[in-house]
Amino acid sequence: MNSLTPAWVIQRKRDGHPLSSDELHYFIRGLLNGDVADYQATAFLMAVFFRGMNPEETVGLTEIMLNSGERYNLSHIPGPKVDKHSTGGVGDKTSLILAPLAAACGLKVPMMSGRGLGHTGGTLDKLESIPGFSTSMDRAGFESVLSNVGCAMIGQTDRVAPADKKLYALRDVTGTVECIPLIVASILSKKISEGTEGLVFDVKVGSGAFMKTKDQAKRLAKMLIQVSKKLGVPARALLTDMSQPLGYAVGNAVEVRECIAIMRNEKCADSSMDLKELTIQLCAHMLDLGRVTKNLVEGRKLARAKLADGSAWKFFEKLVEAQGGSLDAIRHPEKLPQAPLKYVFKAGKRGYVKTMDTEALGRLLVEMGGGRKKVTDSVDPGVGMIFHRKLGVKLQSGDAIATVFAPSGFDLAHLESKLTDAIEISGQRKPVPKLVLEEF
Amino acid sequence: MNSLTPAWVIQRKRDGHPLSSDELHYFIRGLLNGDVADYQATAFLMAVFFRGMNPEETVGLTEIMLNSGERYNLSHIPGPKVDKHSTGGVGDKTSLILAPLAAACGLKVPMMSGRGLGHTGGTLDKLESIPGFSTSMDRAGFESVLSNVGCAMIGQTDRVAPADKKLYALRDVTGTVECIPLIVASILSKKISEGTEGLVFDVKVGSGAFMKTKDQAKRLAKMLIQVSKKLGVPARALLTDMSQPLGYAVGNAVEVRECIAIMRNEKCADSSMDLKELTIQLCAHMLDLGRVTKNLVEGRKLARAKLADGSAWKFFEKLVEAQGGSLDAIRHPEKLPQAPLKYVFKAGKRGYVKTMDTEALGRLLVEMGGGRKKVTDSVDPGVGMIFHRKLGVKLQSGDAIATVFAPSGFDLAHLESKLTDAIEISGQRKPVPKLVLEEF
Numbered sequence: 001m002n003s004l005t006p007a008w009v010i011q012r013k014r015d016g017h018p019l020s021s022d023e024l025h026y027f028i029r030g031l032l033n034g035d036v037a038d039y040q041a042t043a044f045l046m047a048v049f050f051r052g053m054n055p056e057e058t059v060g061l062t063e064i065m066l067n068s069g070e071r072y073n074l075s076h077i078p079g080p081k082v083d084k085h086s087t088g089g090v091g092d093k094t095s096l097i098l099a100p101l102a103a104a105c106g107l108k109v110p111m112m113s114g115r116g117l118g119h120t121g122g123t124l125d126k127l128e129s130i131p132g133f134s135t136s137m138d139r140a141g142f143e144s145v146l147s148n149v150g151c152a153m154i155g156q157t158d159r160v161a162p163a164d165k166k167l168y169a170l171r172d173v174t175g176t177v178e179c180i181p182l183i184v185a186s187i188l189s190k191k192i193s194e195g196t197e198g199l200v201f202d203v204k205v206g207s208g209a210f211m212k213t214k215d216q217a218k219r220l221a222k223m224l225i226q227v228s229k230k231l232g233v234p235a236r237a238l239l240t241d242m243s244q245p246l247g248y249a250v251g252n253a254v255e256v257r258e259c260i261a262i263m264r265n266e267k268c269a270d271s272s273m274d275l276k277e278l279t280i281q282l283c284a285h286m287l288d289l290g291r292v293t294k295n296l297v298e299g300r301k302l303a304r305a306k307l308a309d310g311s312a313w314k315f316f317e318k319l320v321e322a323q324g325g326s327l328d329a330i331r332h333p334e335k336l337p338q339a340p341l342k343y344v345f346k347a348g349k350r351g352y353v354k355t356m357d358t359e360a361l362g363r364l365l366v367e368m369g370g371g372r373k374k375v376t377d378s379v380d381p382g383v384g385m386i387f388h389r390k391l392g393v394k395l396q397s398g399d400a401i402a403t404v405f406a407p408s409g410f411d412l413a414h415l416e417s418k419l420t421d422a423i424e425i426s427g428q429r430k431p432v433p434k435l436v437l438e439e440f
Numbered sequence: 441m442n443s444l445t446p447a448w449v450i451q452r453k454r455d456g457h458p459l460s461s462d463e464l465h466y467f468i469r470g471l472l473n474g475d476v477a478d479y480q481a482t483a484f485l486m487a488v489f490f491r492g493m494n495p496e497e498t499v500g501l502t503e504i505m506l507n508s509g510e511r512y513n514l515s516h517i518p519g520p521k522v523d524k525h526s527t528g529g530v531g532d533k534t535s536l537i538l539a540p541l542a543a544a545c546g547l548k549v550p551m552m553s554g555r556g557l558g559h560t561g562g563t564l565d566k567l568e569s570i571p572g573f574s575t576s577m578d579r580a581g582f583e584s585v586l587s588n589v590g591c592a593m594i595g596q597t598d599r600v601a602p603a604d605k606k607l608y609a610l611r612d613v614t615g616t617v618e619c620i621p622l623i624v625a626s627i628l629s630k631k632i633s634e635g636t637e638g639l640v641f642d643v644k645v646g647s648g649a650f651m652k653t654k655d656q657a658k659r660l661a662k663m664l665i666q667v668s669k670k671l672g673v674p675a676r677a678l679l680t681d682m683s684q685p686l687g688y689a690v691g692n693a694v695e696v697r698e699c700i701a702i703m704r705n706e707k708c709a710d711s712s713m714d715l716k717e718l719t720i721q722l723c724a725h726m727l728d729l730g731r732v733t734k735n736l737v738e739g740r741k742l743a744r745a746k747l748a749d750g751s752a753w754k755f756f757e758k759l760v761e762a763q764g765g766s767l768d769a770i771r772h773p774e775k776l777p778q779a780p781l782k783y784v785f786k787a788g789k790r791g792y793v794k795t796m797d798t799e800a801l802g803r804l805l806v807e808m809g810g811g812r813k814k815v816t817d818s819v820d821p822g823v824g825m826i827f828h829r830k831l832g833v834k835l836q837s838g839d840a841i842a843t844v845f846a847p848s849g850f851d852l853a854h855l856e857s858k859l860t861d862a863i864e865i866s867g868q869r870k871p872v873p874k875l876v877l878e879e880f
Contacts, residue, residue, distance in 0.1 A: 007613050014489065014615045037613070039613075041479065043483060043485065043614035045483065046450075047486055170479055172447075173480060174479060175450035
């Protein structure tokens with residue numbers, strides 16, 4: 001056998017040979033210590049894009065990336081630790097309700113999240129629209145909030161999975177993001193670092209998701225579960241619909257407001273029902289995985305009860321307080337930021353909402369400053385959209401479809417044209433996709 | 441359409457879309473001016489490895505690489521200019537005879553060559569084993585030698601095809617060398633820069649060539665011709681056998697000695713016949729392409745005559761003199777360098793030479809210091825091997841197969857074991873591949 005060189009490892013992958021754990025280790029550690037150049041890593045990533053990785057390789061890669069950084073051990077904190085990860089969507093704000101709800105049901109939820117990038121939002125950005133809320137905490141602080149509140153929501157520190165940071169930055173600019181083994185290793189190397197004992201994956205599929213087809217999403221879901229289990233973390237996955245925004249709100253502060261309304265049991269808007277139901281379903285899986293309840297039916301029952309009796313809201317208040325956020329702002333959500341220019345988008349004809357180009361809606365939010373094109377962009381928390389009508393809903397000409405909060409000076413004609421392009425109205429009602437497409 | 445970004449171009453190629461000339465231009469120029477990072481170029485190269493390029497893209501890429509540097513215009517020098525390019529092999533020394541021979545027949549041969557790398561040798565290294573011979577000349581010097589002698593043999597200057605230099609260096613360390621459109625663009629961007637009006641390609645196939653199968657070699661040959669023609673340079677290609685070393689000598693000075701023997705019409709060794717015949721055949725194609733002769737038959741006749749009457753040798757002497765080489769050394773080739781340790785490798789049993797692992801023989805030369813592992817390695821011109829017997833030849837036990845000139849202190853047991861592994865002797869005679877497999 002040849003002695004290992006970066007080019008040799010690249011060629012092995014290029015030619016379709018599975019890589020051994022030693023070869024992967026050599027390559028990934030080499031990337032961190034400088035023996036492997038960035039320009040070799042990107043050729044390797046593109047070869048992986050084309051050749052894929054078998055489950056053993058994906059496990060190996062994930063493990064190496066995981067062990068490239070700090071791993072939390074939370075075994076001294078009593079109670080089952082279970083977390084959820086979503087592959088990202090538009091209006092996907094389940095974490096904000098789910099973490100306090102699952103904690104209220106008896107789980108510990110050690111949640112490390114990311115920021116929004118491109119058309120999808122990020123939990124950290126949403127939380128930070130609450131004045132004072134801090135998502136950066138050291139290990140002791142994180143463990144203390146988790147232990148006292150039952151959940152903690154922070155960003156990844158620099159010490160978690162540095163190999164993933166390096167690889168992700170390279171993938172982002174070399175067309176190698178959409179690759180299942182690389183996505184799996186990236187997600188799991190971060191999620192398993194946080195010390196969780198179980199993971200529920202919410203794999204989004206549809207116009208607002210990274211996975212545009214059910215087939216792709218299914219493959220990702222199965223690989224996430226398989227690799228997670230191999231690394232000692234039991235896992236479940238739900239394939240859920242992202243052919244329209246989840247809930248009624250898209251934007252940071254406006255999404256927090258929607259979550260608060262659900263947690264406070266205010267009258268639930270029709271276009272918010274999907275968010276509420278998905279959160280309960282995800283919570284049930286977390287409870288089942290953490291053996292808090294005997295089965296999913298019991299899990300759903302308990303989740304529903306803890307939401308209805310105000311427990312989730314209480315836990316959310318405790319969380320916000322523990323992480324420095326303003327209780328006044330969440331108790332009076334009208335005080336949360338709101339962009340000054342209000343625009344109501346109305347139906348130009350009667351009919352039904354046939355399709356929503358959810359990714360385009362996400363990009364429109366970015367364009368208004370409510371999201372990021374680049375990691376270094378800052379985000380305007382007050383920018384947002386509220387969807388009064390979603391897929392399959394009957395409209396009369398002139399009915400309000402969405403209310404937009406745009407930054408002052410934003411071109412409203414452009415806004416209207418983008419919305420008109422993104423939301424298709426048709427004379428015939430098209431069946432609306434199921435919210436939960438499959439559960440594994 | 442999105443505005444061009446490096447990642448976008450990479451993704452287009454990754455997803456199998458042909459790139460426009462503008463997109464290629466943006467990417468390749470960007471690589472030279474820093475807008476495209478090396479780590480983006482290598483991801484692109486790997487995507488090209490998997491997706492290939494259609495003829496239009498390959499033409500576009502070649503043209504951009506060609507125009508990234510200086511292009512010689514030789515139209516002021518009278519006579520048809522035709523050059524030959526070999527894809528590289530072991531013992532492939534045709535250029536040394538071919539350039540003066542074709543010049544003796546009435547062509548102008550503006551030959552820019554490369555150095556040896558890996559298992560294949562390079563024309564420049566061979567020429568430089570002649571004391572004083574200089575292969576680096578400025579444009580005026582090159583044109584003057586070409587004009588006065590009829591041929592000139594130099595290395596590529598830094599000003600020729602800088603995009604190719606950059607890309608080649610990246611390909612070499614990222615497993616993206618073996619890719620037909622990239623090979624074609626690399627060869628042609630350099631060869632067309634030299635101002636030739638016609639090109640004959642010697643595409644090697646077999647154990648000592650980069651293209652191990654006839655199919656691959658054929659695809660390369662056809663693409664070289666197609667792209668060359670599109671860029672205004674008529675071209676031919678010969679598919680020739682490289683399942684054994686060409687001629688009897690492998691090594692720098694020893695190969696020059698073999699060429700001198702042929703040019704001086706010394707009694708031609710059996711194992712040198714293939715070299716002589718291939719050189720005549722290549723010369724005939726060059727003459728036909730340059731319309732010096734009416735057809736290939738006439739071309740072969742003229743080439744044979746100019747070799748037999750000593751004209752090629754006269755032109756070689758003129759060339760060596762014009763480029764500063766020692767006439768004394770070529771007239772007394774025993775004065776050329778020779779490594780001190782002489783070893784004769786003998787047949788261990790009777791039978792026939794069945795296979796020669798020609799690449800292994802080339803690597804053995806490198807190991808002895810007669811070639812390069814890295815571009816920056818220096819080469820010992822006196823190291824070499826002479827093959828007294830080649831494929832299909834009958835052997836008695838104890839017959840000399842090869843004489844090796846190794847550096848002092850070289851491990852002879854290791855040498856013997858390498859040669860034993862590389863040269864297979866069998867009781868049954870296997871048919872020997874034809875020298876010229878196909879002509880296009």
